[in-house]
Amino acid sequence: MQLIACPWCGPREEVEFHYGGQAHVPYPDTPAELSDEEWAHYVFFRDNTKGRFAERWNHSAGCRRWFNAIRDTTTYRFERVYRLDDPKPGVTELARSRKEGTAP
Structure with missing residues (x-):
């Protein structure tokens, strides 16, 4: 069993927890003009990254809040x-937290 660190709990x-899809997908500025x-590209097309990937997660059996996570898909x-x-952590920030041992 893997532990996931909820930012609140x-x-x-x-x-x-439940997976909620790719994180940082901006809502269209003018949705009525799409x-x-x-619309199909916005709703259904997502990256399929091998390696580090920003995702949305929900702590459905706990505080029920949504949060983002950087997870290695491999x-x-x-x-x-x-x-x-x-804000989404940058590559250098992730590397620094790994080096310092502060990455969960």
Whole structure:
């Protein structure tokens, strides 16, 4: 069983969480002007990254809050979790937190 560190509740078992898709996908500025094809791309097309990937997660069996996580899709290891209002960590910040041992 893997532990996922909820930003509000702390480490909990993975069965308490649900995956919510790719993080940092901006909502269209003018949604009324999008064609059907553009809407389909917004709704259904996502990156399929091998390696580090920014994702949304929900602590559905706990505080029920949404948060973002950087997870390695090849190892399933969570490298970082952060609140939705926090900026996406940069590559250098992730490398520094790994080096210092502060990455979850």
